[in-house]
Amino acid sequence: MTAYSVETGGLADGRQILYFNTQPDAGRASFADKRDLGDRVSAGEIRYDVLRDEWVAVSAGRSGRPNLPVACPLCPSDGDELTEVPAPDYEVAVFENRFPSFGGFGEPGPLPPTEATGMETSAPASGRCEVVVFSDDHDSSLVDLSPERVALIVRAQAQRTAALQARGDVAQVFCFENRGVEVGVTLHHPHGQIYGYPYTTPQTRRHLEANRRHRAATGRDLFDDILESERRGPRVIAENDHWTAFTPYAARWPFEVHLYPRHERFADLTELPEAYIESFAPLYLEVLKRCDAAYPGEQMPYMAGWHQAPVGEDRELGRLRFELVSIRRGPGRVKFLASSESVMGGWVHDLGPETSANILKEAL
Amino acid sequence: MTAYSVETGGLADGRQILYFNTQPDAGRASFADKRDLGDRVSAGEIRYDVLRDEWVAVSAGRSGRPNLPVACPLCPSDGDELTEVPAPDYEVAVFENRFPSFGGFGEPGPLPPTEATGMETSAPASGRCEVVVFSDDHDSSLVDLSPERVALIVRAQAQRTAALQARGDVAQVFCFENRGVEVGVTLHHPHGQIYGYPYTTPQTRRHLEANRRHRAATGRDLFDDILESERRGPRVIAENDHWTAFTPYAARWPFEVHLYPRHERFADLTELPEAYIESFAPLYLEVLKRCDAAYPGEQMPYMAGWHQAPVGEDRELGRLRFELVSIRRGPGRVKFLASSESVMGGWVHDLGPETSANILKEAL
Incomplete structure (x- = not known):
């Protein structure tokens, strides 16, 4: 439809x-x-x-x-x-x-x-x-x-x-x-x-710069290599023909799920084919249901959205993908971003990305 | 003493x-x-x-x-x-x-x-x-x-x-x-x-890089120029012979106060002369008292600490100074770092740096 x-x-x-x-x-x-x-x-x-x-x-x-x-x-x-x-x-x-x-x-x-x-x-x-x-x-x-x-x-x-x-x-x-x-x-x-x-937002500028360096060093695209590596790893939460949902290797948030399109590269939503839109919906709903089931009786607070390439300069280095992060770090407990994260940008993951991914995998 | x-x-x-x-x-x-x-x-x-x-x-x-x-x-x-x-x-x-x-x-x-x-x-x-x-x-x-x-x-x-x-x-x-x-x-x-x-923390790396660019472009030190500019501006909260406390021009947090040493440059606390230590104490206490007086009956939650130069590479580009930030944005209200800040690094200052500085200036 x-x-x-x-x-x-x-x-x-x-x-x-x-x-x-x-x-x-x-x-x-x-x-x-x-x-x-x-x-x-x-x-x-x-x-x-x-x-x-x-x-x-x-x-x-x-x-x-x-x-x-x-x-x-x-x-x-x-x-x-x-x-x-x-x-x-x-x-x-x-x-x-x-x-x-x-x-x-x-x-x-x-x-x-x-x-x-x-x-x-x-x-x-x-x-x-x-x-x-x-x-x-x-x-x-x-x-x-x-x-x-x-x-x-x-x-x-x-x-x-x-x-x-x-x-x-x-x-x-x-x-x-x-x-x-x-x-x-x-x-x-x-x-x-x-x-x-x-x-262009600060985070996106960093991603573009990382991809520029990676391409120069390897001739390959960084997002391709991340997806390939994560699909082989222990933190895949869910997957279908068009998308893979995983907790990344160096996650920062207690719960963090990235959804990457498979097989093809898209700069932003304007390039996303209808087949990818239709298969994103059930996979994302599954991720959300797993999040809400992680701690029974508690809806998981989250921030979620689409990373998209910028309009102009360096657009060819960008990649469409989805990211969901949560400050929930246990039953009734949330992570506060205190001085190390807020002032210095030094993040500490309290659960460990594999533990966090396993909680979501076992939630349903 | x-x-x-x-x-x-x-x-x-x-x-x-x-x-x-x-x-x-x-x-x-x-x-x-x-x-x-x-x-x-x-x-x-x-x-x-x-x-x-x-x-x-x-x-x-x-x-x-x-x-x-x-x-x-x-x-x-x-x-x-x-x-x-x-x-x-x-x-x-x-x-x-x-x-x-x-x-x-x-x-x-x-x-x-x-x-x-x-x-x-x-x-x-x-x-x-x-x-x-x-x-x-x-x-x-x-x-x-x-x-x-x-x-x-x-x-x-x-x-x-x-x-x-x-x-x-x-x-x-x-x-x-x-x-x-x-x-x-x-x-x-x-x-x-x-x-x-x-x-070396991500924020410090950005500061060092900014100073490197500024020195190359102007021959001057970026921290010197920031301090000189802020001392002429409308956001100075307090000052004494050795320190200036100000809310920066492009502040991110509803309340944000930086304390810079005057007259001399120090890479970190190990270089700070006794006279600067003794005059930091009363000025910082004044800043804290202004913060707690901003909204009567409410202690201001804060994160505060020393920016110090890294030990090794690029140490000469770093600068000792103190930073206090608060999520308090009104009586009983705090700023949440939601998707724009957390996922993209796109910050929105709700009060305006001048308004925020004036609240602290008029608090005592």
């Missing part, structure tokens, strides 16, 4: 909303946003950290956002209960974040050069932040959805990746989900987010 | 303990450890992450450590109440961590080369982990101690830095403190830790 439709509407402050449907046209975009939202909120700026050679977003406007709104803003609108989604029902909805860390400006401009010797270089935090609502059922969770729905979510992520890449102010697109109060989630309606960063 | 003495004793499983005293000889090392601790616990291994070009420690043995011991192990021993500190009282005590992330092995070996093309490179997690107890008063906190005691703690950190640098298996020494349940602290007796890493 590959056909789906996209309907585009607008919210009261001018933000865009899109409905991804399995039917050709569900008429959802015809519902208008009747709220009085006032002016649209723009992001702040990004500042260049000379000591780490990284951009940092400053988004003071976001502190005005409600900590816990009275009604869930991700539920469908219902009579006088007006939410971020004007339609009375939906499958998957995507809309611009009302309090974005990136974007909301008019015309995007290029980033200033960072080779400059100045100590204070900044630029508008251009780019784009979007919310992806996975279901109109408030009490659901991604793990409870059907493989067909998960595939529709991935199609929506792929479509938005293409749209954000075409903007001209987005260097890299990150589609992700945070789940659980333990990682700061306050809205429990199942949803993810998409960040269109105006810069 | 610069004179102090160090007495060296041993614990029941062979670990070292040192007492730092303001008196010439307090006789504390004469108290023996009467516990039956069994065998000494060694650290695990470090694994090379090919994708990030970083070492990660795997320390599965630490999960056997008690989550919350019945009696405080950092209090002085008292009759039958036997703790990690055999003496009946002390000023500052330093001992090897019973459940170390690094060290505990016999002879240290060199790190294996990471230019190799193998996907699984590991080494014993050599190095050293120590605990620094700031006071024998369980209910105290660093912020409550006298400037004289804080200076003695810095002298102990400097002495231990020199000792760990001389071991031959330590590439970089990090002296730090975690405070608050919000950052995972379970032992509330005032204490810090020292990590002697077998590798």
